[in-house]
Amino acid sequence: MNLTIHPLIVLLFFPGGLFLLASGLVFQWADRKLVARFQNRVGPRFLQPLADMLKLLAKEEIIPAGAHRGLFIALPIIALASALTAALYVPMFGVQPFFSFQGDLIVTIYLLSALTISLGLAGANSVDRFSLVGATRTLTQLFSYEAPFLLAMIGPALAAQSWQISKINAFAGETTWFIVAQPIGFLVALVGLMGKLELPPFDAPEAETEIVAGALTEYSGRGFALFRLAKDIELVIGLTLVAAFYLGGVSNPLEFLLKTGGLLLVMALLQTAFARLRIDQTVGLWWRVGALMGLVQILAILAGIYIRQWWL
Amino acid sequence: MTFEPQGENRFIVPIGPQHPALKEPGHFEFVVDGEIVTGASVRLGYVHRGIEKGAEDRTWTQNLYLMERICGICSHIHATAFVQGVEKLAGVEAPPRARAIREIFAELERIHSHMLWLGVAAHEGGFDALFMYSWRDREVVMDMLEMLSGNRVHYSANLIGGVKYDIPLEMMDKIREGLNYLEERLLHYLDVVNNDETFIGRTRGIGTMTREQAQLLGAVGPTARASNFAYDVRVDAPYAAYAEFPVEMVVAKEGDLHARFVVRILETMESIRVLRRIFDNMPESELVTRVPRRIPAGETISRVEAPRGELFYFIASNGGEKPERVKVRTPSLCNWGTVITLAVGHKLADMPMILAGIDPCFSCNDRLVMVKRNRQDPQVWTWADLRNYGIEYYR
């Protein structure tokens, strides 16, 4: 869908800014509610994530002695900023992105990685054993999940012959769904997304029963609220990207809701179905299996492109 | 504790006293090199309540309820051990129906405790689905216990000389239905534990303890039985009605965390089988025998099999209305040594599961007070002394 809105309104209200923050909260609610229903529980009420955010913003922020004060306060803001900026190039809510340009796929993925890196830095900055272990695990998981995820995103990019997300989105809308044409890529993308977002079973970096809250142990109040918001927005962006690339493009709000909703349902099921993998298991599994599968998929696509060129 | 790198990557991760992995406070320090644990130490005593001292101030009947509240999960078995010791001292034996009812409560408690443990250990491993479902099914046992005794924990079913509550036939039928449902669900959980790949990845080969180690460290209960060390007080020294309604010991050979899961689930199913047998052959008799208020002087020991292992009571009477000394040695106390020994060489992520694997019950544990201070007379402390010490310590 193509809308003409003043850029400032885009940045502040729709589809960026406040609307994006609100949608992050809604997706967090949907995720928690689905996980709860799978576990035969009731789950939170609709306004629960908003209530959580408000409560956190009202809490006192305690900066541990020995941590670098400026970094401690700045890192949550950087994380939220990267998440909000990454959303500008993605077809959020079915609306064509306003600021897209050639090569913005790489920029978006880079910005999402910057979010995870700032999470790891926040953990390393806090002078606390749990945060250090959590930061180590976050960065380790970053290394092992970024590469396969990028490979999986490149698959449709190769097929669409473009590095611009809106063009890939449009291409995916016209041809057969890539989930059918590149099934291995879809699997890699889905698991990679869960690893990037640190969702169970890949939540070793913030394993509650082992290292309290991982990198975010020392954060409370405003910093924690901002990190949570950044992660929620990352969830929305990730879902939109995978839905846009593999589930036939997102061209209007109804398609957006249905496709991201369906993907969220599958992800919620995968979240509850497995025990948590240890960090060495996640890395071992995914660096070998995932990267390999991604490479195989890329080779298959390249082969397909050359064969078609040779035939036609 | 400030962070000071001490060469060779010596890095101490404290788990507890406040930690999401522990349901009760206890302090563990793991010396970590990267993710591998190279050393461990434990410190307990955070929930010490002075129960053994408090027991000397209360009459025998009042002590029954104090002993019950040592632990919430294994409350009935504590009361049973105490009551058995007192009855031995008094020279009476509880009537057959009372002993059968004691066994019924004990086995129902074992079912509830093992299901609780299954959920908690699954949660430590990040498997929240198993946690939620096993606790949902545990509600069936809790409802049965509430129907029998009026309370979900702390059933208070024992009296000195017998039991308080009788079990009429309608209740037995309802319990049988509940047991059928539980058995079906437990078979499903056994299947999950044995076959789920992610779960096996977290539990197989972790915390392996050989039989010699189990004997050396003095492990008890399902922790020891999972290492092929066949010892169960219900079989080796039957109490209550275990002579008439015996239980079969469940032993596993592998000795790792996975074996402990399997042993506990199979024990739960064995409890269900024994319960059905008791319901079919319930002896008829009265419920209480008369026991005098003053228990004759003497000393005795009383051993029972709590869900966590062997529970040991020493009771000394001087002929009065109040006990002279009650000493409790709980099973979890024996199993800590195994955790400390086994932790070395594993990854940090396995620590919570190894801790949970012995089914720790910190409230049961804190029978010890370690007081390291100069004082005049180190042998005898009165209630007032202890109280003063506590006030001074926290000032």
Place this chain on the structure above:
Amino acid sequence: MSFGSMIEDLIKSLFKKPVTRKYPFERHPAPERFRGTLHWDPEKCTGCQLCVKDCPANAIELIVIDKVNKRFVMRYHQDRCIYCSQCVVSCRFKCLELSDEEWEQAVTEKQPLEVFYGKDEDIRFLLERAAAQPAETPCE
């Protein structure tokens, strides 16, 4: 060897109602043997005070107004009571019972938790006497 052996349970739960009981909007009645608040019948009491002696929490006090005519008032400290029902068993005349309907007893002050049981005139007599003297003399 299976991945996600609980998936069947999970998907079935999506179509079932959640198992949570939405207390306080849904209240299930307590079972018959539930141990709630203590109730005392003064008619049958003989003043043997076995219940007082056996209570682990010293929650029962029996105030003797007139021993010969069996006029007693029971002062029940509901905040100390642990609802163990030992007193119910100790009483040989079945004067005591634990209710199975009164169990939502949370209050915000201590006053409602000191309950006096007895015949009305006995309680009035007691309160008048307490008002006249500065301190009453309960037995044990």
